[in-house]
Amino acid sequence: MEEFKYLIPEESTDAASLDATKLRSIESQLRSLFQSHGYEELMLPTFEYANLYQEIRNDNEESMFEFVNGEGKLITLRADFTVPIARLYNNAHTSATRRYSYFGKVYRIQERHKGRSSELYQGGMELLGKGGYEGDAECLALVEASMKSIGITNPKLELGHAKFFHRLETLVQDDRLRYILDKKANSRMKSFVEEKGFTGSLKELLLKLPYSFGDIEDLKKMKDIIDDDILLEAIDEMIAMYDISTMKEDMVFDLCMVPTQNYYTGIMIKGYSYYSAYAILSGGRYDKLLSYFDKEVPAIGFSYHLNTLLEALSKEDEAND
Numbered sequence: 001m002e003e004f005k006y007l008i009p010e011e012s013t014d015a016a017s018l019d020a021t022k023l024r025s026i027e028s029q030l031r032s033l034f035q036s037h038g039y040e041e042l043m044l045p046t047f048e049y050a051n052l053y054q055e056i057r058n059d060n061e062e063s064m065f066e067f068v069n070g071e072g073k074l075i076t077l078r079a080d081f082t083v084p085i086a087r088l089y090n091n092a093h094t095s096a097t098r099r100y101s102y103f104g105k106v107y108r109i110q111e112r113h114k115g116r117s118s119e120l121y122q123g124g125m126e127l128l129g130k131g132g133y134e135g136d137a138e139c140l141a142l143v144e145a146s147m148k149s150i151g152i153t154n155p156k157l158e159l160g161h162a163k164f165f166h167r168l169e170t171l172v173q174d175d176r177l178r179y180i181l182d183k184k185a186n187s188r189m190k191s192f193v194e195e196k197g198f199t200g201s202l203k204e205l206l207l208k209l210p211y212s213f214g215d216i217e218d219l220k221k222m223k224d225i226i227d228d229d230i231l232l233e234a235i236d237e238m239i240a241m242y243d244i245s246t247m248k249e250d251m252v253f254d255l256c257m258v259p260t261q262n263y264y265t266g267i268m269i270k271g272y273s274y275y276s277a278y279a280i281l282s283g284g285r286y287d288k289l290l291s292y293f294d295k296e297v298p299a300i301g302f303s304y305h306l307n308t309l310l311e312a313l314s315k316e317d318e319a320n321d
């Protein structure tokens with residue numbers, strides 16, 4: 001043991017250097033914002049059955065910390081807040097609108113040597129029982145109000161749509177699509193389209209997608225080359241969000257956005273600071289997650305990734321010194 005005496009495991013690297021004062025101050029700003037909008041704060045358990053995340057998030061022993069408990073059951077450290085909150089809502093036997101917020105850690109095994117912590121501090125909200133435009137608008141308003149209250153300079157909001165992504169998957173029927181979109185790999189896309197022999201408007205759309213990332217005008221132009229109703233509906237939902245946004249200048253649209261959670265079914269939102277390559281917040285609509293339990297209830301939410309946010313804020317401070 002002697003050689004480990006002064007060391008911490010790779011899994012805890014940046015969790016050990018979090019600035020607690022700054023973290024608590026951001027947390028209290030978010031807490032009062034969520035409270036003032038009627039979001040009830042929850043404290044959720046740290047241990048869950050591994051099965052829950054396996055079935056919903058497709059997690060496995062490479063992505064979760066797993067243990068066998070005293071009952072001989074496979075349990076894990078909480079890997080996500082949205083899933084246990086959906087269960088809690090289900091167990092409350094209601095279909096009414098409920099607003100929840102939370103602060104705490106999620107634990108996810110990261111790829112080795114990437115320097116990313118496995119202990120991720122999140123703060124977020126979930127709006128259950130409110131579907132469609134109304135729910136999307138409430139969530140977006142809180143994303144924007146919270147970014148403003150934290151005082152992120154040069155913020156960026158990226159909007160994507162899970163329905164758009166899943167519809168493309170259905171039209172294309174090839175698992176390689178996910179990688180190509182995620183990387184916006186334009187030459188891979190070209191050879192892929194040729195190999196698959198796509199023609200007509202699908203071919204034109206696929207070839208344009210890697211270059212489609214842009215502002216509202218770029219998004220609207222994409223509508224001219226699309227003739228699929230589901231894809232068009234998804235774009236219209238994104239345009240509706242732009243119309244009510246108070247951050248229009250800072251909003252960009254990414255039709256190549258791949259869902260970071262496989263429970264996303266609609267609008268997806270990512271927030272960035274100029275000083276971070278990773279998203280400082282992410283979220284989305286998840287209208288099918290409750291049906292894993294016993295309910296058909298629409299929902300949407302987002303979480304701040306506070307480790308990433310703190311790092312971005314400290315880089316910003318350094319740059320301004």
Ligand SMILES: N[C@@H](Cc1c[nH]c[nH+]1)C(=O)O
Binds near residue numbers: 260301302
């Ligand atoms: N749970 C998601 C964020 C989210 C909250 N609500 C909806 N999405 C994540 O960890 O990335």
